[in-house]
Amino acid sequence: MTDDKDANPVIRVENLSKDFVLHVQGGARLPVFANLNLEVAAGDCVALYGPSGCGKSTLLRSLYANYKPGGGHVWVRHAGDSGDDWVDMAGAPPHRVLEVRRRTVGYVSQFLRVIPRIPARDIVAEPLRALGADLDAARARAEVLLARLNIPQAMWDLAPATFSGGEQQRVNIARGFLADYPVLLLDEPTASLDADNRAVVVELIKEAKARGAAIVGIFHDDEVREAVADRIFDLSRERAAA
Amino acid sequence: MDQSSPLLRLQNLSHAFGSLLACSDISFELHSGEVLGVVGESGSGKTTLLNCLSARLTPTNGIVEYDLRGRGLTDIYALSEPERRLLLRSDWGVVMQNPRDGLRMEVSAGGNVGERLMAVGARHYGAIRSEAEDWLEKVEMDLGRIDDLPKHFSGGMQQRLQIARNLVTKPRLVFMDEPTGGLDVSVQARLLDLLRGLVRELGLSAIIVTHDLAVARLLADRLMVMKDGKVVESGLTDQVLDDPHHAYTQLLVSSVLQV
Amino acid sequence: MTGGNKDRAVTGADSEEGYNFAYLDEQTKRMIRRCILKAVAVPGYQVPFGGREMPLPYGWGTGGMQVTASIIGRDDTLKVIDQGADDTTNAVNIRRFFARTAEVETTEVTEAASIIQTRHRVPEDPMTEDQILVLQVPQPEPLRPLEPRETECRKMHAYKEYGLMQVSLYEDIARFGEIATSYSYPVMVNDRYLMSPTPIPKFDNPKMDGYPALQLFGAGREKRIYAIPPYTKVKSLDFDDHPFAVQQWEEDCALCGAEDSFLDEVILDDQGGKMYVCSDSHYCAKRRAAGHQGTLSEAAGRAYAAAVGATDEEEH
Numbered sequence: 001m002t003d004d005k006d007a008n009p010v011i012r013v014e015n016l017s018k019d020f021v022l023h024v025q026g027g028a029r030l031p032v033f034a035n036l037n038l039e040v041a042a043g044d045c046v047a048l049y050g051p052s053g054c055g056k057s058t059l060l061r062s063l064y065a066n067y068k069p070g071g072g073h074v075w076v077r078h079a080g081d082s083g084d085d086w087v088d089m090a091g092a093p094p095h096r097v098l099e100v101r102r103r104t105v106g107y108v109s110q111f112l113r114v115i116p117r118i119p120a121r122d123i124v125a126e127p128l129r130a131l132g133a134d135l136d137a138a139r140a141r142a143e144v145l146l147a148r149l150n151i152p153q154a155m156w157d158l159a160p161a162t163f164s165g166g167e168q169q170r171v172n173i174a175r176g177f178l179a180d181y182p183v184l185l186l187d188e189p190t191a192s193l194d195a196d197n198r199a200v201v202v203e204l205i206k207e208a209k210a211r212g213a214a215i216v217g218i219f220h221d222d223e224v225r226e227a228v229a230d231r232i233f234d235l236s237r238e239r240a241a242a
Numbered sequence: 243m244d245q246s247s248p249l250l251r252l253q254n255l256s257h258a259f260g261s262l263l264a265c266s267d268i269s270f271e272l273h274s275g276e277v278l279g280v281v282g283e284s285g286s287g288k289t290t291l292l293n294c295l296s297a298r299l300t301p302t303n304g305i306v307e308y309d310l311r312g313r314g315l316t317d318i319y320a321l322s323e324p325e326r327r328l329l330l331r332s333d334w335g336v337v338m339q340n341p342r343d344g345l346r347m348e349v350s351a352g353g354n355v356g357e358r359l360m361a362v363g364a365r366h367y368g369a370i371r372s373e374a375e376d377w378l379e380k381v382e383m384d385l386g387r388i389d390d391l392p393k394h395f396s397g398g399m400q401q402r403l404q405i406a407r408n409l410v411t412k413p414r415l416v417f418m419d420e421p422t423g424g425l426d427v428s429v430q431a432r433l434l435d436l437l438r439g440l441v442r443e444l445g446l447s448a449i450i451v452t453h454d455l456a457v458a459r460l461l462a463d464r465l466m467v468m469k470d471g472k473v474v475e476s477g478l479t480d481q482v483l484d485d486p487h488h489a490y491t492q493l494l495v496s497s498v499l500q501v
Numbered sequence: 502m503t504g505g506n507k508d509r510a511v512t513g514a515d516s517e518e519g520y521n522f523a524y525l526d527e528q529t530k531r532m533i534r535r536c537i538l539k540a541v542a543v544p545g546y547q548v549p550f551g552g553r554e555m556p557l558p559y560g561w562g563t564g565g566m567q568v569t570a571s572i573i574g575r576d577d578t579l580k581v582i583d584q585g586a587d588d589t590t591n592a593v594n595i596r597r598f599f600a601r602t603a604e605v606e607t608t609e610v611t612e613a614a615s616i617i618q619t620r621h622r623v624p625e626d627p628m629t630e631d632q633i634l635v636l637q638v639p640q641p642e643p644l645r646p647l648e649p650r651e652t653e654c655r656k657m658h659a660y661k662e663y664g665l666m667q668v669s670l671y672e673d674i675a676r677f678g679e680i681a682t683s684y685s686y687p688v689m690v691n692d693r694y695l696m697s698p699t700p701i702p703k704f705d706n707p708k709m710d711g712y713p714a715l716q717l718f719g720a721g722r723e724k725r726i727y728a729i730p731p732y733t734k735v736k737s738l739d740f741d742d743h744p745f746a747v748q749q750w751e752e753d754c755a756l757c758g759a760e761d762s763f764l765d766e767v768i769l770d771d772q773g774g775k776m777y778v779c780s781d782s783h784y785c786a787k788r789r790a791a792g793h794q795g796t797l798s799e800a801a802g803r804a805y806a807a808a809v810g811a812t813d814e815e816e817h
Contacts, residue, residue, distance in 0.1 A: 023489030024496055065478060067485040094464045094478055095273040115460065116431050129442065324660040346668075348647075350675055353668050360671065361664025367674050367740040389675045 009077070010183055010214040011040040011063065016072035016090070018058055032058050035072070038233055042182065045205065045215040047229035050236040056218045057110070059235065060185050063216060064107045065089040065097045076183060078104045102130050105183040108176035110191065112160060112168040120146065120163075120171050121156040127179040138178075145174040149200055166192040177204050184208055186217035190224050202227045249274045249415060249447050250295070251315060255304030257290050264290040265471040268304070274414070277441055277448045279462030279479060281455060281494070287471035288451045289419060295449060296336050296417040297326045308415070331358050335408030335416040339423050341400035344407070345392050351378065351403055352388040358411045377406040381436060398429035402436065409440065418450045422457060434460050455498050459483055467491045523570040523603040529553055533571035533726070537717060540728035545690030546658070547641050552724040562595055562620060563721030565637035569618050572633065572717075573599065578606040580614035585622040585763070585780035588809070592620075609783050621684070623705040625762045625784040628714035630731060636699045638720035641727065643687045643697040663695045666738060674743055683748065689736045690729055703737065704747045704763045710735040752777045756805075757788035758795040769804040776801050 019031040032055040040046050048056040061067040063074055074089040078100045087100050101107075106127070115123065121142050128138035146156055149170040155163070160171050169192045176184065186205070190198045198221065205215060205228045219225035225232075248271035256266045265287035272278055282288045293299035295306055297318050307315040311333065318326060330336065338344035345354055355374040356364070364370050375385055381402040392400050401421065408416060421437065422430040438461060441448060452458055458465055459479060466476040467490065475488040486492045521527065529551070536550040555563040573579065579599050583592040587609040595618060596607050608614050611626040618635040628634060644654045647665050657663065666687050673681045686703035690696045698706060699718060709716065709729060716729040729735060739745040753760050755776040762784055764777040776797065779785035797805070 020485075021487070023492050061484070066480050068477065068481055068487065093271075095276055097478060098276070098463055117435060323656075324662075327656075327660065327662065346647075349668055350672060352675055353672050356671060357664055357668050360667040361662065365667070365741045367671060367742050370671065371675070 008042040009039050010042050011038070011077075011216065012073075012075040012086075013038040013059075013063070014073040014075065016059070016062060016069050016074065018055065018062060018067065018069045033235060036235075040183075040214045040216055042212045042214050043209050045209055045217065045228050045230050047225050047232050048216065048218050049225075049232045049234045054235040056235055057187060060187050060216060060218060063089065063185055064101070064105060066107070076100055076105060079182070102127075104181060105185065106176050106179065106181035107185045108172055108187060108189050110187040112172040115159075116161065117159045119157045120151065120160050123160065123171060124174040124178055127175060131179060141178060142174065145178060146171070148204075149174055150197055164192075166194070166197070169193060170197060173201060173204070177208065180208075180211060180213070182213055184213050184215045184217075186215065186219075188218050188220055190219065190221050198224055247309065247315070248272055249276075249309050250449075251305075251307040252295065253305045253307075255291070255294055255301050255306065257287075257294055257299065257301045257303070263471055265294070265468070268473055270466065270473075270476065272415075272447055272449065274447055275445055276464060277446075277450065277462045279458035279465045280449065280451045280468060281453060281458050281465060282468035283453055283494075285470070286468040288468050290471075291468070292417055292419055292449065292451045296334065297330060298336075331361055332411045333413050333415065335411075335413040337401075337404050337408055337416065337418040337421050339420040341392070341397065341404045344404040345400060347393045348391065350389045350391055351383070351395075354392065354403055354407045355410050358407070362411065373410065374406075377410050378403075380409075380440070381406045382432075396429075397425050398433060401425065401433060405436070405440070409444070409446075412444070414447060416446055416448045418448060420452055420454075421450065422454070423452075430457075437461055455483065455494065467494065520602055522575075523573050523599065524555075525553060525567065525570045529567075530571040533567055536726045537568065537571065537728060540717070540726050541715070541730050543694070544729050544733050545688075545694030545696040545727060547725040547727045550724055550726050552721050555721065556598075557594075559722035560639065562591060562618070562637045564719030564723075564726075565618050565620070565635050565721075566595060566598070566719075567721060568635050568717050568719035568726060569599065569616060570603075572635075573603055573605060573616055575603070575605065577615045578608050578613055580608050580611060580617045580783075581619070582617065582622060582624065582781070582783075583620045585624075585765070585784075586782040588782060610787075611783055621700045621702075622763070622780060623701055623708045625759075625779070625781040626787075627708075628712065630713045632714040634712075634714050634716045636701070636716065636718045638697070638699045638718050638725070638727075639722075640685075641697060641718070641720040641723050641725040643685075643695050658694060661693065663689075666695055667740075670738060670740065670743075674740070680739065680743055680745075686745075687738050689738065691733050692736075695738075696727065696729075696735075698735075702748060702763055703745075706735070706737045706745070707747065750777060753795060754779045754785060754788075755795040755797045755801065757785045757793045759785065759788055759793070767805065767808075769801055774801070774804075776805070778805070 013036055016036040017034040019029055022028045022030065048059060050056055058067055062069050069090050072090065075086045076089055078085050078087045087096055089097055089100065121139055124142035124146060125138035128141060143156060151167060151170055160168050173189055190201050193201065202224055208215060250272040253269050255268045257264050268291060280288045280291060294301040300319055306318050308318050310316045352371055352374040355377050356370040359370050359373065375388060378385055378388060383399060383402055392403055395403065422433050425433065434457060440446065450461055462479045465479045465482040466473050467482065469490045475482055475486065475491045482491060483495055486495050533550055536548045540546065540548045552567060555566055557563050579596065581592045581596040583589045586592060599605055600607050611624045614632065616633050616635060617624060620637045642654055644657060644665060647669055648654050670680050684700045684702050685697055686706055688696050688698055688706060698709060711732050713731050715731055718727045737745040750764050754762060754764060756778050759779055763780045765780045766775055767778055768775050
């Protein structure tokens with residue numbers, strides 16, 4: 001893993017370790033990874049790679065502070081009110097992490113967490129609303145994305161609870177790409193999609209890269225990975241090396 | 243506004259009822275715009291904690307500080323009683339689990355909502371009524387019922403009225419004790435939507451006590467898990483629920499039925 | 502203008518007969534006077550007092566009587582009215598009580614009295630600095646209908662938290678389109694305490710504002726005394742867009758033609774015939790004696806005379 005001399009690092013993972021202790025199962029300890037290091041620059045797309053269970057999803061979630069690592073740091077460059085700042089997602093106070101999530105780091109999870117009875121359009125529009133955008137403007141942008149992802153207009157007013165897996169995933173993706181986050185974390189964004197929609201997602205990722213976003217993703221589909229990833233971070237090897 | 247200064251700060255709060263230690267050594271900071279969920283089962287001490295935080299129960303130990311307008315962080319139990327009562331009517335809201343505890347059942351819906359305004363000196367009937375109407379609309383209540391008594395409302399409507407009554411003075415911090423407890427599931431869902439929307443729209447900070455993890459997941463940014471009077475785990479809501487570390491939290495999360 | 506009765510005490514009440522002057526013992530009167538002083542010092546504030554057993558049940562003016570008994574002296578002249586009339590049962594009884602136990606002069610002439618005890622009316626004739634008005638109080642706590650907890654009421658008075666009273670006026674407007682409260686209309690005394698002026702009609706509220714006479718209030722059942730010292734500000738609660746307004750009548754007094762007094766409605770016959778007469782009986786009689794006349798028809802006059810036949814004798 002070499003550092004680009006023009007690199008503008010936006011994410012710095014330092015000595016990250018994670019294991020799970022399952023108290024409900026008598027305290028069984030499940031080690032996942034240890035002492036991982038990773039740097040991602042603006043405009044860079046890193047694909048997390050490795051066999052099932054090696055910790056790709058765990059690492060991705062740790063970048064979002066959705067999982068709490070046992071040791072190490074996840075530095076994210078955050079444009080706060082008083083200028084740029086490095087925030088350690090693994091150790092910062094909750095209100096700082098929430099701020100980073102609101103403005104800097106977007107996350108497209110593998111499964112859409114369905115909030116009952118909120119229409120798809122409003123679910124997608126929420127990240128812009130959280131940034132203070134006008135309701136109509138946010139909805140308008142949401143509609144553009146939904147249309148791009150081939151969600152029929154008739155479904156925009158429906159709550160996604162009854163959508164198919166693929167449709168839910170596309171709503172999730174629209175939501176993730178709505179605001180222009182400097183950092184995007186994508187967990188299997190094309191898993192339930194057909195070829196056409198996979199292509200749309202690839203386009204979206206490329207557009208994000210072009211505007212300078214740093215992307216870390218898990219892409220099971222080889223084609224998609226090859227189309228968007230600038231480099232691979234192979235956890236099975238990184239774990240072994242550490 | 244100083245982003246780094248908390249809105250509410252708790253230091254080493256404990257409360258004992260005689261020899262029974264209901265909550266012990268709890269500390270945290272709440273920042274503006276944050277919603278903190280406090281979850282735990284019956285007897286965990288979460289309601290005692292809420293009462294100590296909301297100036298209604300003087301803790302046997304510890305300090306509760308609130309960022310008063312124009313005064314900065316102030317120990318709320320060092321205030322005089324009238325100052326505390328004023329705080330509870332203006333910059334704070336308290337939504338009780340049973341709306342009957344938080345409403346005047348013999349006063350019309352409009353009167354319930356307008357009371358806080360009148361309590362801080364509003365003297366124009368038309369203006370008070372019009373503001374009450376705005377708030378009833380915001381909580382999605384039928385304006386035609388503005389003159390009806392709450393004792394004729396359903397539980398869900400009473401709860402909406404309680405919320406409107408508390409929000410009319412645009413408080414910065416709202417305390418809620420099981421706001422959806424005892425309501426039908428569909429009514430709960432509507433109420434949760436409303437609360438989420440209002441919290442976002444009004445930039446409210448809130449502390450919500452609940453035993454329902456789904457409510458916590460939906461409403462709270464941060465979570466504190468309590469057991470036997472102690473905080474056993476705390477962090478971002480999604481982190482605590484997706485990656486629970488403490489044995490008790492893992493037990494709670496794994497006990498939730500998936501529909 | 503002199504006149505009025507001198508009800509001589511039937512039994513010649515004095516300490517030999519077992520009753521002290523004005524019925525109450527001196528220590529009780531001192532205690533009540535101390536409470537009165539405190540009440541005068543804090544206008545509108547309800548002072549608890551050790552109410553004594555009186556020979557009337559609660560609800561018949563025992564509070565007012567205890568106040569009167571504590572301030573009355575041998576040289577005082579007492580007038581007692583009930584809903585404005587000197588000749589109703591209550592007024593007659595209370596007047597006779599003091600005539601017997603205190604041997605004081607009594608009168609029906611407002612200007613001649615030094616102490617006037619009243620139930621539910623303020624006299625039409627303005628009173629002077631040399632007079633005292635004692636009002637009978639059923640429920641001294643104006644917040645009671647809204648807030649049943651005594652502890653909470655006390656805090657509201659202590660912290661001047663009176664929003665709830667405003668809420669009750671709001672409820673009136675919401676329900677009736679206007680503030681429907683027509684008696685016991687709440688007032689703010691001296692810009693500080695919320696007070697119930699007793700069930701006087703709101704028509705009388707403005708009289709209390711800046712009144713030259715001392716106003717004392719006694720509640721026997723609830724055991725509270727409060728006071729409004731002379732020339733104190735008394736303001737009736739209202740809304741900016743629903744200002745306080747007094748009752749109006751289209752008619753004048755059928756007996757004396759008065760246009761500006763509080764009128765009682767009197768039913769004359771079973772066909773619904775009615776007329777309006779001054780509630781303040783002395784005021785009406787005075788005006789008639791001065792030659793004023795109302796529009797009273799012959800038949801109405803006879804009916805009225807028949808109804809109040811007993812009073813006619815006492816008027817002379």
